[in-house]
Amino acid sequence: MGAEGLTDSLFPGILSYERVALVTPNDVPGATSMISTDTAPAPTKSPSRLEAMSRVLGLVRPRGGGSCHGPASAEVTGLAKIALVGSPNVGKSVTFGRLTGVYVTVSNYPGTTVDVTRGRSRLGDQEYEIVDTPGMYSLLPISEEERVARSILFNERPATVVHVVDAKNLDRMLPLTLQLIEAGLRVVLNLNMMDEAERLGMHLDVGKLERELGIPVVATVSTTGRGLAELKGRIHEHAGAKHCAAALCACH
Ligand SMILES: Nc1nc2c(ncn2[C@@H]2O[C@H](COP(=O)(O)OP(=O)(O)OP(=O)(O)O)[C@@H](O)[C@H]2O)c(=O)[nH]1
Numbered sequence: 001m002g003a004e005g006l007t008d009s010l011f012p013g014i015l016s017y018e019r020v021a022l023v024t025p026n027d028v029p030g031a032t033s034m035i036s037t038d039t040a041p042a043p044t045k046s047p048s049r050l051e052a053m054s055r056v057l058g059l060v061r062p063r064g065g066g067s068c069h070g071p072a073s074a075e076v077t078g079l080a081k082i083a084l085v086g087s088p089n090v091g092k093s094v095t096f097g098r099l100t101g102v103y104v105t106v107s108n109y110p111g112t113t114v115d116v117t118r119g120r121s122r123l124g125d126q127e128y129e130i131v132d133t134p135g136m137y138s139l140l141p142i143s144e145e146e147r148v149a150r151s152i153l154f155n156e157r158p159a160t161v162v163h164v165v166d167a168k169n170l171d172r173m174l175p176l177t178l179q180l181i182e183a184g185l186r187v188v189l190n191l192n193m194m195d196e197a198e199r200l201g202m203h204l205d206v207g208k209l210e211r212e213l214g215i216p217v218v219a220t221v222s223t224t225g226r227g228l229a230e231l232k233g234r235i236h237e238h239a240g241a242k243h244c245a246a247a248l249c250a251c252h
């Protein structure tokens, strides 16, 4: 049995399990220096602050190379991709297990390799590829893990990015949500670990957050499955939505 067959029989929902060796930044597509003015397109008009920042970071995709509206994310499996991103230890892998129907323990080899787990999930009437990315604090990568996560976001062009956050530390997590939105990605905010937030007496106004951010916000406890049905529904809705409200969506 080949490696693929073995993976399939052990974890039916798992498409592949990559161990990305990181010897030099060149090993990871797109994992080159963040500040790359050489490749930034020449501005045709006076850029806004966000546009300027995005260009400097190399985040704006060239027009005509696919968009956040669908087909561009179908590069590897032919399926639209959903990427789970967020800080370490917020529940991305447990959520991945809930979405794909399997629980996976991902082991890292600090400083030498980065693990990326992929699976499939049927949400509504469509099948998606789900990508569990390494933990990241910011779109400005410092660690190799963050470089890989950023590379997945901007090279694989997911149809939806689910930003998984620890609900009890929202103030520390929201800056990345804003970065993802400003970069033109189609974001769903997942307030996970609501059980712990509630135990601390915290009340989060999900509706207000949705209105303020202009994106879907879903509260979950991924260890028990609470809120997961709603999360699946909102991801599917958002992935298929016809327009992108983000200021820097490269489609417009
Ligand atoms: N109480 C509680 N614990 C949770 C919840 N979701 C995840 N956890 C726990 O949080 C820990 C981290 O979960 P993971 O899914 O491994 O987190 P991760 O974001 O994938 O972490 P990295 O892969 O290191 O980036 C585990 O012990 C989970 O059981 C939740 O909703 N509530």
Ligand SMILES: [Mg+2]
Pocket: 092, 093, 094, 106, 132
């Ligand atoms: Mg994980």
